Amino acid sequence: VEVTSRTDAAGAWDLLPALVFFALFFVGPLVVVAVLSTRPNELVPGGGLLANYRYFLSQSHYLDALRRSFSVSFLTTVIGLAAAYITALGLRDRRDQLGGFAGFVLLFPVLAGPIVIVLGWMSLLATRGPINALLASVLSRPIRFLGTDLGITVGLVHFVLPFMVLTVLNALLRIDPALEEASASLGANRWRTFWEVVFPLSLPGVISASLLGFSLAVSAFVTPYYLGGSLRMVVSTLISQLMLSTFNWQLASTSAVILLALALGIMALYSRALRRWATW
Amino acid sequence: VIRQAPRRRRAPGVLDVYLALVYVFILIPAVITVIGAFNRARAFPAPWQGATLEWFRRVLTFHDVLHAAQVSVATSLVCASLALVLTIPLAFRLTRGRFPWRDALAAFFMAPLAIPQIVMGLGMLLLFSQLRVPTTPVGLVLALTVFVMPYTLRALMTSLASFDWALEEAAMSLGADRLRTLWHVTLPVIRPAVVAGFAFAFVMSFGNVPISLFLSTPSFTPLPIMMLTYLDTNLDPVIAAIATLVMAGVVIPTVVVLRIVGLKLVA
Numbered sequence: 001v002e003v004t005s006r007t008d009a010a011g012a013w014d015l016l017p018a019l020v021f022f023a024l025f026f027v028g029p030l031v032v033v034a035v036l037s038t039r040p041n042e043l044v045p046g047g048g049l050l051a052n053y054r055y056f057l058s059q060s061h062y063l064d065a066l067r068r069s070f071s072v073s074f075l076t077t078v079i080g081l082a083a084a085y086i087t088a089l090g091l092r093d094r095r096d097q098l099g100g101f102a103g104f105v106l107l108f109p110v111l112a113g114p115i116v117i118v119l120g121w122m123s124l125l126a127t128r129g130p131i132n133a134l135l136a137s138v139l140s141r142p143i144r145f146l147g148t149d150l151g152i153t154v155g156l157v158h159f160v161l162p163f164m165v166l167t168v169l170n171a172l173l174r175i176d177p178a179l180e181e182a183s184a185s186l187g188a189n190r191w192r193t194f195w196e197v198v199f200p201l202s203l204p205g206v207i208s209a210s211l212l213g214f215s216l217a218v219s220a221f222v223t224p225y226y227l228g229g230s231l232r233m234v235v236s237t238l239i240s241q242l243m244l245s246t247f248n249w250q251l252a253s254t255s256a257v258i259l260l261a262l263a264l265g266i267m268a269l270y271s272r273a274l275r276r277w278a279t280w
Numbered sequence: 281v282i283r284q285a286p287r288r289r290r291a292p293g294v295l296d297v298y299l300a301l302v303y304v305f306i307l308i309p310a311v312i313t314v315i316g317a318f319n320r321a322r323a324f325p326a327p328w329q330g331a332t333l334e335w336f337r338r339v340l341t342f343h344d345v346l347h348a349a350q351v352s353v354a355t356s357l358v359c360a361s362l363a364l365v366l367t368i369p370l371a372f373r374l375t376r377g378r379f380p381w382r383d384a385l386a387a388f389f390m391a392p393l394a395i396p397q398i399v400m401g402l403g404m405l406l407l408f409s410q411l412r413v414p415t416t417p418v419g420l421v422l423a424l425t426v427f428v429m430p431y432t433l434r435a436l437m438t439s440l441a442s443f444d445w446a447l448e449e450a451a452m453s454l455g456a457d458r459l460r461t462l463w464h465v466t467l468p469v470i471r472p473a474v475v476a477g478f479a480f481a482f483v484m485s486f487g488n489v490p491i492s493l494f495l496s497t498p499s500f501t502p503l504p505i506m507m508l509t510y511l512d513t514n515l516d517p518v519i520a521a522i523a524t525l526v527m528a529g530v531v532i533p534t535v536v537v538l539r540i541v542g543l544k545l546v547a
Contacts, residue, residue, distance in 0.1 A: 014369035018389065018429075021366055025422045026392060029403025032410055062527065083302065091297040094476055103545035104535055105303060111532045112310055113487020115504045116523040120309025123325030130312070166545055205427035221490040226511075236398045238488070244492060249406060256399040263396055 030260075037257045041250035050255040062255070063264070065233040069262060072224070073151055073217035076156040080213045081206065083157070084164035086255065088205075090174045091165070103169075106162040114222035121155050122146065122226060146228040155223040160216045164209040171205020172198070211267045218263050235259040306426035310527060316520035324517045335521035345522055348506035352486050355417070355502055359424040360481035363432045364474065366425075371436035376445065386437075390430045398428060405494040420495040420502070424485040431484060432477035438544060439473030472541040480543070483534040487526075 038054075040046050044055045055064045091102055109117045113264040124131050125145035132142040145151035175198060183193040228234065233241065235255055242252035320330040339345055367389075374386050392400065404423040405500075408415045448470070451461040489504045496505045503526065511519055 015373050018366045018370040019344065022389065022429075025404070026400075026426045027409075028394070029400060029407045029423070032406045033399060035402045035528055036406055070527065086295070086298060087302050090295045093295070094299070094367075100539070100542075100545065104539055106306060108531070109306060109310065109485045111487070111534055112527055113489070113504060114530075116313060116487070116506050116526055117309045119324075119520060120311070120313040120524050123312045124309060126325050128327065129325060146358065158309065161302075161306065172475075214392055219398070221398050221493070222395075236396060237401060239398055240493060243402065248522070252402060254407065256396075256402050259396050261307070261400055264394065267394075 011064040012234055033253045033256050036250055037253035039250045039253075041248055043248060043251060052251060053258070056251070056254050056258060061200075061233075062238065065235050065255075066148060067236040068152075068228075068232065068235070069218055069234040069259070070150050070266075072156060072213050074215040075153050076160060077210050077213040080157050080160045080164050081210050083084070084168050084209060084213075085202075085206070087161075087165045088168035088172055091169055095173075101157065103166065108124070108167055109158065109263070110162050114220075117153065118222050118226045121151075121158070121223075125151050125154065125227070146227060147231060149228070149232060151227040152224045152232065152234070155227045156217045156220060157222055160213040163216060164213045167212055168200055168202065168205045171202045171208070175201045207271060211271060214270075215263045215267055218259070218266075235262065284330075285519045298319050313520050314524045314527070317453060317524040318515055319517055319520075322516060324515055324520055326517075335517040336525070338518050339521045339525060344501075344506060344510075345503070347499050348503040351417075351500055352503040355424065356482045356486040358421050359428055359485045360432070360478045363429045363481050364478055367374055367429055367433040367436060367477070368474075371433055371440055374433075375440040375443075385527035389433055392427050393430050396429060397488070398493065401491035401494045404491075415497060417497075417500045420500070423491050423495060424488060427488065427491055428481035428485050428493070431480045435473045435543065436470065437482065438447055439470045444470055472543075475541045476538055476543040479484070479534050479537045486530055511541060 038049045038051075041050070044051050047054070052260045091098065094102075123129055126132070127144060127146070131145070135143065143150070145154065179197050179201070180193055182191075183197045188196065207247070218234075219236060220234075221240070224232070224234045225237050228237065230241075236259060239252050239255045239259065242248050242255060315328070316324055316326075317328060317335055318331045318333070319328055320332040320334075321327065370389065374382060374389075374539050376533060383504055404419050405415055408419045413419075443466070448461050449466050451465045452458070456464065486502075488502075489508065492502050493508075496502055501509070503522070507519060507522055510522075
């Protein structure tokens with residue numbers, strides 16, 4: 001047990017500015033959203049604390065967005081994890097040759113910002129764009145990416161991949177190479193060493209990468225806004241529609257709380273289930 | 281520990297091809313946008329019709345873009361500085377201090393990374409309107425600062441985690457006071473982290489859309505929101521030219537800075 005020393009307690013004053021700042025401008029806005037999400041509005045004139053939530057869950061337009069947010073993010077996480085794991089394995093093996101440069105290239109789309117990147121996807125995925133031109137020799141008719149869940153998923157996998165690769169890579173680099181050498185010297189082949197030594201030890205990274213991937217995908221705004229369009233709404237684009245076209249701040253807040261619950265709730269459930277399984 | 285891991289040289293295998301494809305996938309949207317900015321076609325996106333610099337010429341005489349770029353630079357500079365000022369003492373306390381709730385507090389300051397940005401932007405707008413304060417640039421700056429604080433905090437804490445505190449004690453035992461020690465001993469050691477945190481915070485707030493969406497006003501519109509509005513009504517390569525200039529003028533310099541100061545992306 002650590003005993004708080006006098007100097008530490010006295011020094012705790014320097015926590016204060018950041019704490020006050022966060023209480024006012026991080027917690028404060030979230031509280032206002034939570035409160036406003038229960039207030040009556042033009043579409044839901046009354047009916048108690050949960051009336052807005054009941055209304056949300058009774059409208060097929062909103063439910064459709066909720067379902068799409070979940071399914072597209074789930075699919076993105078699964079594809080992203082598989083792609084990220086193999087990438088991270090490759091980067092780990094080639095660390096000496098590639099150095100830190102490989103990581104910075106991965107980070108480029110993150111630093112470029114979502115709107116710069118989504119412009120590229122709009123060109124690439126267009127019906128007469130380069131990807132369909134490549135596929136034209138194989139397919140009889142072009143694939144519709146823009147305005148479909150498929151297009152959103154492609155954009156989201158691209159969006160989450162750098163974060164997931166770095167998370168898995170971090171976990172892989174923590175594994176002591178001596179363990180693999182020991183496994184090999186005891187006669188295990190590369191495949192068995194991977195499944196029985198490397199993979200189990202990388203599970204924490206797998207868990208964090210999937211949590212991060214899902215949370216980023218479900219929260220994303222720019223990618224579904226441009227690649228899904230107004231017919232393929234997700235909860236985040238629904239919020240912007242409610243704010244900027246319908247001017248219904250209360251239902252926008254209700255949707256925001258539901259998005260928050262989706263982002264944090266799935267993460268909590270999943271990490272609990274996996275932790276139980278991992279310690280079993 | 282210097283470990284010479286045995287690495288066999290070999291011909292490119294399946295994994296090398298896979299890695300190359302992943303990097304193509306990662307970079308191709310940016311590359312296509314740049315190509316689109318030089319395309320003579322009047323529409324965006326459009327098939328290649330020959331090269332032109334016309335769209336860049338238009339951007340550089342386009343008042344709205346130049347104004348939005350100034351807004352974005354100013355906002356991002358203020359946000360990154362404010363985030364540093366707030367997180368430097370915090371990083372010291374969270375790395376060095378021993379007190380109950382330390383880990384919970386560190387997690388709390390990282391929490392903006394887990395909250396959908398659009399919800400943070402919405403919340404700030406609603407907070408300002410509930411307080412009957414007009415949504416001035418202040419709301420935008422405050423929300424973006426909260427959003428980038430985890431990045432500066434993480435850069436600083438990673439650096440301080442490996443800081444040798446005996447250096448401070450040595451300086452003080454040689455007669456330096458706290459301030460001199462901080463200025464001459466501690467800050468030079470963590471300077472790369474300060475620069476990396478600042479650069480990262482700057483570029484992340486520069487490119488942000490979801491938070492800025494509800495907090496920009498007609499006279500104070502950051503560049504990404506200006507691009508969003510432009511895209512609603514115009515589909516021409518001007519937008520690709522703006523994106524290209526952002527990459528050349530902001531993103532690539534930031535990558536270079538982060539590389540020089542040696543930002544660590546993995547352990």
